[in-house]
Amino acid sequence: MNAPQTALHGWAAGEAGRPANPDWTIPQRWESYTPKEHATWATLYRRQMALLPGRACEAFIDGMRRLPIEADRIPNFEQLSEVLMRSTGWQVVAVPGLVPDEVFFDHLAHRRFPAGQFIRRADQLDYLQEPDVFHDVFGHVPMLMHPVMADFIQAYGVGGLRAQRLGALEMLARVYWYTVEFGLVREQGALRIFGAGIVSSAAESVFCLASSSPHRIGFDLPRVMRTRYRIDDFQQTYFVLDRLDDLLRLAEIDFAPLYQQVAALPALAPDAVLPDDAIITRGDSHHHRARPPQPA
Numbered sequence: 317m318n319a320p321q322t323a324l325h326g327w328a329a330g331e332a333g334r335p336a337n338p339d340w341t342i343p344q345r346w347e348s349y350t351p352k353e354h355a356t357w358a359t360l361y362r363r364q365m366a367l368l369p370g371r372a373c374e375a376f377i378d379g380m381r382r383l384p385i386e387a388d389r390i391p392n393f394e395q396l397s398e399v400l401m402r403s404t405g406w407q408v409v410a411v412p413g414l415v416p417d418e419v420f421f422d423h424l425a426h427r428r429f430p431a432g433q434f435i436r437r438a439d440q441l442d443y444l445q446e447p448d449v450f451h452d453v454f455g456h457v458p459m460l461m462h463p464v465m466a467d468f469i470q471a472y473g474v475g476g477l478r479a480q481r482l483g484a485l486e487m488l489a490r491v492y493w494y495t496v497e498f499g500l501v502r503e504q505g506a507l508r509i510f511g512a513g514i515v516s517s518a519a520e521s522v523f524c525l526a527s528s529s530p531h532r533i534g535f536d537l538p539r540v541m542r543t544r545y546r547i548d549d550f551q552q553t554y555f556v557l558d559r560l561d562d563l564l565r566l567a568e569i570d571f572a573p574l575y576q577q578v579a580a581l582p583a584l585a586p587d588a589v590l591p592d593d594a595i596i597t598r599g600d601s602h603h604h605r606a607r608p609p610q611p612a
């Protein structure tokens with residue numbers, strides 16, 4: 317998308333973004349956020365909280381209610397961690413931005429969620445490729461209050477370290493993308509959002525449920541492991557869980573034999589539809605047809 321060129325953070329900034337700690341953690345320095353930065357949080361928070369009732373799943377709304385996440389200020393990670401630790405044993409640690417895969421997986425495997433310390437600029441409210449404190453805290457942390465998601469994300473960290481050794485990271489990353497980041501779930505006869513990439517985006521919170529453009533397909537693990545995804549635009553396909561508890565089953569599966577099976581099959585385009593798909597709504601793709609293709 318047409319994001320302005322900006323200074324990158326963390327791993328995306330190369331050697332200049334690497335902090336002194338080998339686990340890439342830094343102090344949050346909550347006191348050093350400026351009034352302008354808190355105001356950016358407030359704008360994003362209010363916009364999402366007006367949109368999400370009736371769209372986000374119950375677990376997200378419940379997690380948000382129980383955490384010290386407020387409208388007018390960037391949350392303090394220590395206060396978040398106190399509540400999380402008592403509920404599901406997680407904590408939030410500050411990092412400068414993206415971190416290397418093995419660092420990310422190791423944090424998750426130890427129930428530490430690495431959250432970007434910085435907040436986007438006021439002219440980047442609608443789009444930012446790097447995860448900032450709004451995406452990471454508003455989007456991800458409420459779901460960490462849910463015991464199933466808490467266990468699933470830890471299992472993903474353990475699985476990620478293993479997938480790296482097996483050369484299967486791409487397949488595992490697709491599972492994370494289509495669940496933790498862009499997942500939908502059935503709830504009380506409707507579709508609801510649980511993915512952090514959606515709940516932290518005003519436009520995609522509406523698009524993913526209301527637009528006739530994307531496909532919505534029942535979640536199937538080998539299918540998801542084959543499906544490429546877009547990082548530059550709304551998703552062309554959303555995969556739908558029947559219930560959040562299905563993530564528990566996923567966390568228990570031995571992925572190693574699946575990697576071998578899936579690696580033997582061709583990868584699928586983000587908008588592919590297969591004869592065996594459990595199609596909930598077949599999209600007309602009008603949104604992506606009207607836009608230039610993803611840059612290589």
Ligand SMILES: [Fe+2]
Binds near residue numbers: 447455456512513
């Ligand atoms: Fe994320």
